[in-house]
Amino acid sequence: xxxxxxxxxxxxxxxxxxxxxxxxxxxxxxxxxxxxxxxxxxxxxxxxxxxxxxxxxxxxxxxxxxxxxxxxxxxxxxxxxxxxxxxxxxxxxxxxxxxxxxxxxxxxxxxxxxxxxxxxxxxxxxxxxxxxxxxxxxxxxxxxxxxxxxxxxxxxxxxxxxxxxxxxxxxxxxxxxxxxxxxxxxxxxxxxxxxxxxxxxxxxxxxxxxxxxxxxxxxxxxxxxxxxxxxxxxxxxxxxxxxxxxxxxx
Ligand SMILES: [Zn+2]
Numbered sequence: 001x002x003x004x005x006x007x008x009x010x011x012x013x014x015x016x017x018x019x020x021x022x023x024x025x026x027x028x029x030x031x032x033x034x035x036x037x038x039x040x041x042x043x044x045x046x047x048x049x050x051x052x053x054x055x056x057x058x059x060x061x062x063x064x065x066x067x068x069x070x071x072x073x074x075x076x077x078x079x080x081x082x083x084x085x086x087x088x089x090x091x092x093x094x095x096x097x098x099x100x101x102x103x104x105x106x107x108x109x110x111x112x113x114x115x116x117x118x119x120x121x122x123x124x125x126x127x128x129x130x131x132x133x134x135x136x137x138x139x140x141x142x143x144x145x146x147x148x149x150x151x152x153x154x155x156x157x158x159x160x161x162x163x164x165x166x167x168x169x170x171x172x173x174x175x176x177x178x179x180x181x182x183x184x185x186x187x188x189x190x191x192x193x194x195x196x197x198x199x200x201x202x203x204x205x206x207x208x209x210x211x212x213x214x215x216x217x218x219x220x221x222x223x224x225x226x227x228x229x230x231x232x233x234x235x236x237x238x239x240x241x242x243x244x245x246x247x248x249x250x
Contacts, residue, residue, distance in 0.1 A: 092246035103235035117141035151175025169224035171231030
């Protein structure tokens with residue numbers, strides 16, 4: 001019976017609440033994003049203290065609270081992602097990806113695709129130094145899951161194929177347009193970069209860490225995706241500023 005109530009979840013964020021408690025925002029494949037009250041989690045000997053730390057995969061139990069918040073009653077850490085917690089740069093990326101999920105998904109709406117993507121992205125951050133690749137992967141998969149996948153098969157305006165050269169990712173058109181249709185050279189991405197964006201969108205999750213994408217292409221993607229995310233996801237600019245701030249603090 002009790003096992004049925006266990007929820008496999010990723011801990012996105014934890015905030016101090018009242019004198020001894022914490023608010024723990026979790027994201028589970030089964031129930032989506034929600035914030036739980038962890039009583040006593042601020043106390044040094046609080047039994048929930050280890051669970052109330054961001055960037056772990058946990059299995060938790062909850063009960064309905066009297067107010068709007070459900071209450072975290074017990075649980076265990078399944079994967080602590082210790083390398084993330086030991087590295088400020090990894091923490092910054094993990095927090096940025098958690099923030100993207102927080103700002104873009106409603107409460108209590110299951111999003112198993114996004115859950116699987118975030119788990120894969122945190123695993124990449126934990127196991128490798130390919131942070132930018134993990135971030136671009138998560139951004140693209142999130143857009144896809146939300147029905148905002150950019151059209152990348154050719155120019156949105158004239159139909160020119162990817163063989164035709166360089167492109168611009170247009171938020172307004174929901175995909176790429178060619179340099180000729182764009183009428184400007186700013187924000188241009190190469191056809192190779194577009195192909196790698198397709199790979200990040202479509203490769204099986206286990207293959208994504210092995211995709212070999214150059215730093216230059218990942219930078220082109222970042223420049224193209226920043227305005228795209230800002231256009232579609234309210235608050236994504238704030239999430240990215242948060243990442244920059246953490247990076248600059250180091
Ligand atoms: Zn065109």
